Amino acid sequence: MDLLRRLRRRTHWRALVVGSALFGLLPLFAACAPSNSIAATAGLPTPVPPSAVSTLAPARPLVTADPNAPGGPQLTIENFNFTPADITVAAGTVVTWTNNDDVEHTVTASDNSFGSKALEAGDTFSFTFSQAGSYTYFCSIHPFMTGRVTVQ
Numbered sequence: 096m097d098l099l100r101r102l103r104r105r106t107h108w109r110a111l112v113v114g115s116a117l118f119g120l121l122p123l124f125a126a127c128a129p130s131n132s133i134a135a136t137a138g139l140p141t142p143v144p145p146s147a148v149s150t151l152a153p154a155r156p157l158v159t160a161d162p163n164a165p166g167g168p169q170l171t172i173e174n175f176n177f178t179p180a181d182i183t184v185a186a187g188t189v190v191t192w193t194n195n196d197d198v199e200h201t202v203t204a205s206d207n208s209f210g211s212k213a214l215e216a217g218d219t220f221s222f223t224f225s226q227a228g229s230y231t232y233f234c235s236i237h238p239f240m241t242g243r244v245t246v247q
């Protein structure tokens with residue numbers, strides 16, 4: 096009887112040692128595991144990869160340009176937006192874009208019928224829309240930036 100009790104006690108002791116050893120190793124395994132996620136910093140929004148951002152429509156301020164302005168409507172590129180993003184003009188109108196951002200942008204037609212070089216801060220690009228139609232364009236550096244000129 097005494098032997099059996101001693102044996103049981105030893106088994107309990109062994110289980111305790113093995114158990115604590117395993118649990119003690121757990122944080123080590125967790126620390127060694129490759130971390131694919133970036134923890135959000137307190138107070139900051141969770142980071143979103145650029146590929147996800149490009150699927151979102153950028154916020155567009157409700158600003159209009161005078162389509163009949165002398166010399167043609169003046170559009171701006173500001174805060175990664177073409178402003179206004181949508182404009183309707185008469186055939187033969189010269190449309191001018193001015194880059195007001197500190198980063199380069201382009202004005203690139205979706206059908207490649209017109210296109211600017213990389214516009215630095217303050218640079219302008221003008222195009223004469225002589226044919227009626229709907230012309231969508233984007234920035235080739237930031238393809239989520241889109242706009243449209245409708246020519247009547």
Ligand SMILES: [Cu+2]
Pocket residue numbers: 199200201234235236237240
């Ligand atoms: Cu751009």
